Amino acid sequence: MVDKADRIGGKQFSNLSASIVATLKERIIHWQYPPEHRLTEAELCQKFSVSRSPVREALRTLATDGFVKKMPNRGYAVKQYNLREIEELYEVRLALELFVVECLAKRGTSKKDEDIEALKRTWTSLLNGSSKKDEELARLDTLFHETLAHAVGNKSLLRQLRAINERLLLFRMIDFGKAHRVESTCHQHLEILKRIAAKDISGARKAMQRNIEEGRNNVHAAIKDALARAYSF
Amino acid sequence: MVDKADRIGGKQFSNLSASIVATLKERIIHWQYPPEHRLTEAELCQKFSVSRSPVREALRTLATDGFVKKMPNRGYAVKQYNLREIEELYEVRLALELFVVECLAKRGTSKKDEDIEALKRTWTSLLNGSSKKDEELARLDTLFHETLAHAVGNKSLLRQLRAINERLLLFRMIDFGKAHRVESTCHQHLEILKRIAAKDISGARKAMQRNIEEGRNNVHAAIKDALARAYSF
DNA sequence: GTACTCTGGATTGTATACAATCTTAGCTCG
DNA sequence: CGAGCTAAGATTGTATACAATCCAGAGTAC
Numbered sequence: 001m002v003d004k005a006d007r008i009g010g011k012q013f014s015n016l017s018a019s020i021v022a023t024l025k026e027r028i029i030h031w032q033y034p035p036e037h038r039l040t041e042a043e044l045c046q047k048f049s050v051s052r053s054p055v056r057e058a059l060r061t062l063a064t065d066g067f068v069k070k071m072p073n074r075g076y077a078v079k080q081y082n083l084r085e086i087e088e089l090y091e092v093r094l095a096l097e098l099f100v101v102e103c104l105a106k107r108g109t110s111k112k113d114e115d116i117e118a119l120k121r122t123w124t125s126l127l128n129g130s131s132k133k134d135e136e137l138a139r140l141d142t143l144f145h146e147t148l149a150h151a152v153g154n155k156s157l158l159r160q161l162r163a164i165n166e167r168l169l170l171f172r173m174i175d176f177g178k179a180h181r182v183e184s185t186c187h188q189h190l191e192i193l194k195r196i197a198a199k200d201i202s203g204a205r206k207a208m209q210r211n212i213e214e215g216r217n218n219v220h221a222a223i224k225d226a227l228a229r230a231y232s233f
Numbered sequence: 234m235v236d237k238a239d240r241i242g243g244k245q246f247s248n249l250s251a252s253i254v255a256t257l258k259e260r261i262i263h264w265q266y267p268p269e270h271r272l273t274e275a276e277l278c279q280k281f282s283v284s285r286s287p288v289r290e291a292l293r294t295l296a297t298d299g300f301v302k303k304m305p306n307r308g309y310a311v312k313q314y315n316l317r318e319i320e321e322l323y324e325v326r327l328a329l330e331l332f333v334v335e336c337l338a339k340r341g342t343s344k345k346d347e348d349i350e351a352l353k354r355t356w357t358s359l360l361n362g363s364s365k366k367d368e369e370l371a372r373l374d375t376l377f378h379e380t381l382a383h384a385v386g387n388k389s390l391l392r393q394l395r396a397i398n399e400r401l402l403l404f405r406m407i408d409f410g411k412a413h414r415v416e417s418t419c420h421q422h423l424e425i426l427k428r429i430a431a432k433d434i435s436g437a438r439k440a441m442q443r444n445i446e447e448g449r450n451n452v453h454a455a456i457k458d459a460l461a462r463a464y465s466f
Numbered sequence: 467g468t469a470c471t472c473t474g475g476a477t478t479g480t481a482t483a484c485a486a487t488c489t490t491a492g493c494t495c496g
Numbered sequence: 497c498g499a500g501c502t503a504a505g506a507t508t509g510t511a512t513a514c515a516a517t518c519c520a521g522a523g524t525a526c
Binding site for chain 1: 290318322324332336387
């Protein structure tokens with residue numbers, strides 16, 4: 001069983017369906033499947049050399065996570081998001097992230113919040129020239145937002161935001177190819193942290209709103225290319 | 234197969250696991266199982282006279298929906314929410330519902346929004362004496378909030394709010410036993426609708442916040458009884 | 467009396483077989 | 497040539513068997 005898990009993903013998972021989920025998510029996020037690409041149980045069984053039970057479970061969780069869609073009696077397919085749906089996800093994300101900074105700004109932060117201090121250091125150093133690869137930047141950006149959400153101490157909130165951001169990663173990956181946006185992102189993130197520390201609620205909200213909406217606009221622009229490319233498969 | 238579906242739930246479902254999910258949700262929401270009550274696959278197979286496949290799927294779905302929790306190698310159990318977790322759910326709900334009224338107030342509503350006009354009529358008539366049963370009131374309250382969310386036109390938002398409200402239903406059911414709160418709820422709902430129609434964004438937000446926080450406080454108080462009862466099983 | 471081991475039962479994970487349903491392509495008939 | 501029908505394939509849903517793992521309690525050694 002360990003052998004099979006290895007053969008599939010590399011990492012170790014408690015069961016086969018978890019490793020299939022991870023593998024397919026990874027591939028979908030990296031655009032290794034064209035959108036609308038069909039995934040049937042039988043086909044995946046062959047590819048992963050496992051039976052239908054774990055494959056079924058994996059497809060089901062991928063569907064609830066929004067990575068694939070179920071077409072009754074026609075199997076599953078990699079979900080193709082249109083612009084409208086992406087905007088909707090960004091709207092929900094905005095609502096939740098505004099709530100996050102509002103909570104944090106209400107109670108303020110101090111040197112004792114080690115996670116947040118670490119964020120300050122990270123993004124200050126990024127501003128001062130230490131350049132990173134695209135994928136690493138996307139990871140740090142995700143970490144920034146998740147750390148803030150974590151600091152609120154609301155597990156339900158954190159889980160929801162994670163789920164949304166994971167889906168949006170599909171498109172943020174594209175956007176982070178543009179290196180010249182790093183500086184602007186640094187300034188925005190540091191501004192958010194500053195406002196929070198100063199207990200400036202409306203300032204923190206505005207800073208977060210700018211940050212997310214800039215991301216949304218960039219993605220919006222990048223999507224058109226991506227969709228165009230997607231259709232050319 | 235139809236026979237079995239009938240035997241289980243009453244309604245017809247496309248497959249067994251869907252009907253098991255519906256049945257168990259119903260029972261959990263109506264407190265027919267004590268919290269922490271263990272649900273093993275084998276036991277449910279017997280009770281529903283089906284095999285493990287649909288039962289497994291059902292339990293998995295219920296776990297992601299937050300009705301049961303999975304205990305590794307010890308089966309599943311009806312999830313027992315503590316006060317903290319309920320507060321957290323209410324926080325997320327508040328963030329999303331504030332976003333809903335903000336969206337609606339920004340664009341305003343008119344006579345053309347038939348769903349919203351219907352809400353106005355419903356809650357005006359409720360104010361004028363037409364009394365209802367507890368369960369019916371809970372249903373109307375849910376409908377109120379879902380209709381507003383639906384009017385925003387953001388499917389992702391609507392789905393998330395539905396999921397949260399479904400979980401909270403477990404506790405709102407308790408609260409709606411108190412009839413004297415109906416009048417206050419009516420006033421709050423009508424106030425929300427009025428502010429939205431008047432494009433009074435901050436007024437609408439405040440009205441919604443009052444409505445949700447009153448609900449939260451009532452539930453908070455009711456919970457202690459409920460938990461006490463739960464522990465006495 | 468305590469700690470340790472070992473074993474039997476309980477529980478989940480996986481594979482496979484079968485049944486039911488839907489899709490689709492080819493065929494026939496008008 | 498098109499509409500409708502049919503049959504084969506594709507796909508999902510369900511049942512069942514087997515394997516692996518975990519847990520708890522009995523028993524034993526010290």
